[in-house]
Amino acid sequence: MNNLKLAWRNLWRNRRRTLITSASIFFAVFFALLMRSLQLGSYDHMYKNAIESYTGYLQVQHKDFWDEKIVDNTFPYEPELEQQILKDANVEAAIPRFESFALASNGPQTKGVLVMGVDPEKEKYLSGVLDRMVKYHLSPEAIKKIKLDAGIPDKVKELLSLFENSAYTNAGRLQLDLGISDQEAPGLMPDIERYCRFDNGRIQMGEPGVWVGHKLSQYLKLGRGDTIVLISQGYHGSTAAGKYEIKGIVKLPLPDIDNKIIYLPLDICQTLFNADGNLTSLALAVKDNRDKAISGTLERIQGLIPGDQKVMEWREMNDVMVSQMEADNKSGMIMLGILYLVIAFGVFGTVLMLTAERRREFGVLVAIGMQKKKLASIMTLEMFLIGLLGILAGALVASVLILYGVDHPLIFKGEMAKMFEDYGFEPKMAFWPIDTYYIWQMVIVGIMVLIAIGYPLRKIFRLKVVNALKA
């Protein structure tokens, strides 16, 4: 305790230096925490988007389907097996799907699309496709009506052209894109919402009809009520072709999927591909999505299903995205590494000066009988206190921002948003709450101090009292 007191007092003998050194550590810790929080938050957000709007955490598939996504690699949908899977403690729901590729066309416009046969009722456990229905659409007609409304300020009207044909699943994003503040919203939004409201019809098992991704509908120049033609290859090489009415438009957060997805009722889709009763995948909604729980569930389900089927995990199914995130993660870590290296040298510089300055003091202390060990431990404590000050201050300030950011993710607008979408990402950066990455910053600063401390300790243990006193 006494040592700690001494170390603490020593720190404030040269207040400026202590503060500057702590400030440098504060700076690094603050940046590192904020950057990690943003990176981890964004990865998690993107994974969740991919998992929740598409793959799910686990899927049961025919063992060859993933490598060869053809209709022949499907498996029969057996309710008994589904019941058994549902008995698993971590499985919330089993969502049957039939997905394949097809050529979609509307007159001369054609495009390769992803056809998803789904049970709309069951999808709510996973992709929540019902929540992704387009509610507002800034169509040219809607824009015309808004422009004619004298009650709407010009600054809103100017923004309209930038967002022509944009679709929204909630009013919040629409308000944001149009630059309307929360104070103005009650006065303006009801009118704007009325002008651009978009109504969707439902798709139901047994009834032919499709939902189309917003971007795809724009490309094919199709709207609700229009007819779309799907051509593909069915079971055992048969021809698959069908004509369906578009009942609604969905907007998915992943632009790469939004521009090619078509939802069909599961049974209608199976009929289209001449594969009645078959599934390409049975996606599982889980209660606990932590890695350990997922891999446990995977093993249990694998034990239940026949040998020609297998269970796939989200990481495997989103391997490209996982690889992108890993590359980004590594580059971020390298940058922080450089930053910490620079700070480490700063800390070392401080230690160097401290030692040189106090050589004579050390000499006196040892001469009057202070043990070198005790002196060394005081010195060590001093350095750790400097480190601790920096970490605490950095963590404190960063935490305030991060805690705020967790509930208020950064949402990009305008051109920035466009660029994110061009790269296939949602224009949104989320923060990751306080987590183990905090501990890492402490470990790094701790190691930094430990290395720096080596120099003065060596000096102390090799101290020749006579020489030191003369300094």
Next chain:
Amino acid sequence: MDMIWKTAWLNVWRNKVRSLVVIVSVSIGIFGGVFAVAVMNGAIEQRVDAALNDEIAHIHVNDPAFRDNYDIKLLVPHPQQVLGTVRETPGVESLTSRILLTGMANTAAKSAGVQILGIDPPEEKEVLQLYKTTIPGTGDFFGEDSRHYLAYIGHELAKELNIVRFQIDQEVLDSLAAKGVPGEVLKKLSPFSGQRFKSEKSFKKEVKAVLSIKEQHAFGAVIRGEAWTFRARSKMTLTFLDREGMQTGAVFRIAGIYDIKNSMYEMSQVLVKKEDLAELAGIGRNDYHQLIIRLDDLESTEEVSATLRAHLPGLEVLNWKELQPDLAMMTEMVQKFYAIFMVIILAALAFGIVNTMLMVVLERTKELGMLTAIGMNKKRVFNMIMLESVFLSLVGGVAGMIISQIVIGATARKGINFASYAEGLEAMGYPAHIYPAISTSFFITVTVLIILTGVLSSIYPALKALKLDPAEALRTE
């Protein structure tokens, strides 16, 4: 003034160890920052380069509504006249015309949605260098005279359609042995002998399962290279809608396979001869959907686009910045990002410099008092301290930049391979084999920033020095 510069320089070296700690930290910080920037910059330059030279060229001309949904009927009106106008526009180096259709590519097992480009091979070679990326052994860029229809496709599509496959047989094992792969590894691979893998993914997975991590790193690439097989004379069917909206198609033989490390492009763009496609789709011989233009000088992009727009009313003229706004914006945004990154590093360095300079001032209290007492004015004291700080950071900075230049030069020749992230990077169009590169102007910017850091971090210590009372200072020990 000369005197001050000299004194400041000599002062730097009075306490060598202390100065060296600062100098080394500055040089490491600068090296780390500059090199990291060079790697990112290299990747982006390669991306832009590939986009301009292999994928899109500089300017596209087409019907204003064509790009909305690639309607087959939206051909360029007066094709010959437009061609002539563009050819005579100053600044245009070469041009070629294309037919574009959306369709499906099928092989026995698989199918994929693709964009079919009907091109004129000799002209295309003048405008784009895609032909140079042909994978050796897979054929060439429509060089062969064939009675079949020919298609030139991307590596990713070839893998998807099982035209490129992975297999291990005795021959593969023998040539692996000849390449110095140890018997132990070969033994692990031998159970696969005679096996054809369904896809690259399953190949990777199965091979990974039997090899240790170390073996994967050492021999993974060689094994993959040897197991890679291309079925010569492979065929695929292309189906699309013709001008009348009727479904049509034909069997195409693979002329060659290109590899530009951009999976999205490789997956979707299929090149065929324009005359073949025109005949199948019922389009006239001289008609086309789009003109692809290459300029003499990239810098004249805006100028030439404006001229073309004036000469070609009723047609859409788009340059690469408009065609791929993300590319232009990426370059811009990344430059800002580089600057921010360097500023963060320099700010971190500034803490060390401030501390050291503060020490310098406090340690020389008596000396500074003496200098003031004998008539050195405050401005010169201030300048001296500031210069000392600038020298300190500049020596470190220059050392750091020299090291960066050497390391960049050394790595730029062979490049750095981030193979483990290839899948993710190539999906975004970025290469995984990166050649670090940086412009000279970046070094100038960094130098300015370093000097600025030196100046800024000397202000507080220098002010401290000014506050010294000469009489008081002389009395200190």
